Amino acid sequence: MKVLVVTLLISSFLTFKSYAAPESLDKVSVIVDQSVVLESEVKELIAVVKRNAAVNNQTLPSDRAIRTQAIEKLIVDNLQMQLAERMGIQISDPQLEQTIGNIAQGENMTVAQFRNKIAQEGVTYDTYREEI
Incomplete structure (x- = not known):
């Protein structure tokens, strides 16, 4: 009898299906x-x-x-x-860095100052660099 109860419990746990909520x-x-x-x-x-x-x-x-x-x-x-x-x-990395340097120079900034400005605008430098 004990074996039958344990078998029924185990089989009932195995038949329950759990679904994760779909996430977009x-x-x-x-x-x-x-x-x-x-x-x-x-x-x-x-x-x-x-x-x-x-x-x-x-x-x-x-x-x-x-x-x-x-x-x-x-x-x-x-x-x-x-x-x-x-x-x-x-576009090679040096060409890209030179272009960003030219943009910074056009803004009358150093590249470091330009990077800080970009960060203040809420954009990471890597994201900005990728966009350029």
Whole structure:
């Protein structure tokens, strides 16, 4: 009898199914030729635009218009990257650092000061560097 009860208990535990709640990691917002634009990219760009507008005391159009413009920018950027890749265009690290140095110089800053400015705007240097 004891064996039967234990067997029934074990079998009942094995038949219970536990399901994890589905969790959305990210969504595809737009398919661009051979690539995609993710919803997280759109949201990040919108956040940067809003943050920069607040810092510069600028007014913005509606959220819908900002979203449309952000998606358009990301599509164009994505297409340019695909085209550059197809053409075999590559930027070396020294070229990239020189370009960032030129941008900093155009802002009358050293690269270190420019990095601090970028960080104050809420963007990591690696993210900024990747965007350039």
